[in-house]
Amino acid sequence: MNATFSLNPSLEADSVPVTTLSLCDVRLMMDASYPWLILVPRLPDAIEIIDLDPETRHQLIDEIAQVSHALRESTGAEKMNVAALGNQVAQLxxxxxxxxxxxxxxxxxxWGAADRKAYGPDERDRLIDLLVGRLG
Amino acid sequence: MNATFSLNPSLEADSVPVTTLSLCDVRLMMDASYPWLILVPRLPDAIEIIDLDPETRHQLIDEIAQVSHALRESTGAEKMNVAALGNQVAQLxxxxxxxxxxxxxxxxxxWGAADRKAYGPDERDRLIDLLVGRLG
Structure with missing residues (x-):
């Protein structure tokens, strides 16, 4: 086990920081096709949800709920999709x-459905501002 | 709001019962391409994880963990995928x-990656037995 957390380089390259919650870093995927966040628990070597102890799992789903609310309110989403896959990037x-x-x-x-679409810088910053306003 | 829970007919048609936990029905998807379970909280009108109160959300992730352990141990899976999508069937x-x-x-x-593959009856029952042995 490594002693310290560091963000996987591929996740880092595909996303930009939004905010930091107690357990997770919250990042926006750089694909304007969908308002798309990832939560990355700052835990070294976590790969599966079942790698977390029960208390940390509860914190994780609380942060998933907090981020889901903020994203839905910021975008008017018709449906939320929540998933932990990790087939390509193992880091949870x-x-x-x-x-x-x-x-x-x-x-x-x-995943894999459409070519990635670039954000205009204003569009991206506006979304991040809305999210940060709701997430702190 | 409806007063009582009933399983969505499409989920019912695509899966068979495995066991019942405190919050969720656990069912096996009838696709032998992947050992694939669904958890359906027995809550009328739940669509999103954020429709659940915090205590019920904790129960949900505890049951996700319990089922993930049982499925990994029963199959030797190399990776677990966990997801709440609901774009086609709204019921959570x-x-x-x-x-x-x-x-x-x-x-x-x-989802949508390969044609569904039928289980042999013995193969399906053997997997369900293994799961029930671990889940109770």
């Missing part, structure tokens, strides 16, 4: 994605 | 899927 990270009936993957899942 | 249900590097969707997500 939870996707919280705002879905719309007119998004490019609907009703399928987002 | 959580997928817990045992993944293998040689499964037909790896490393992508399972």
């Amino acid at each position: 990270h939870i996707h919280v994605i705002a879905r719309f009936r007119n998004d490019p993957a609907w009703p399928g899942p987002v | 249900h959580i997928h817990v899927i045992a993944r293998f590097r040689n499964d037909p969707a790896w490393p992508g997500p399972v």
Whole structure:
């Protein structure tokens, strides 16, 4: 086991920081096709949800709920998708994605569904500001 | 709000019962491509994880962990996938899927990746027996 947490380089390259909660770093995926956050628990070597002790699991789902509320309120999402997959990047990270009936993957899942779309800088900063306003 | 819970007919048609936990019905998806369970909280009108109060959310993640352990131990899974999507069937249900590097969707997500494969009756019953032995 490593003693300290460090963010996986691939997650770091694909996302930008939004805020830091008690357990998780919250980051925005750089894909304007969907308002898409990831939560990364700052725990060295965590891969599966079942690697967390029960108290930490409760904290995780509380932060998933907090982020889901903030993302839904910031975007008017019609459905929230929440997932811990980690088939490509093992470091535990939870996707919280705002879905719309007119998004490019609907009703399928987002992974691999469409080419990544760049955010305009203003669009991205506006979304991050809204989220930070709700998440602190 | 409806007063009573009833399982969505589409979830019912796609899966068979495994066991009943305090909060959730646990069911096996009828797709032998992946050992694939769903947890369905017996709560009328729940659609999103954030529809649950904090205590019920904690119960949910405890049951997700319990089912994940049982499924991993029963199958030797190399990775667990956990997801609440609900874009096609709104009733809240959580997928817990045992993944293998040689499964037909790896490393992508399972939804829509491959044609459904039928279980042999013995194969299905053997897996359910293993799961029930671990879940009670």
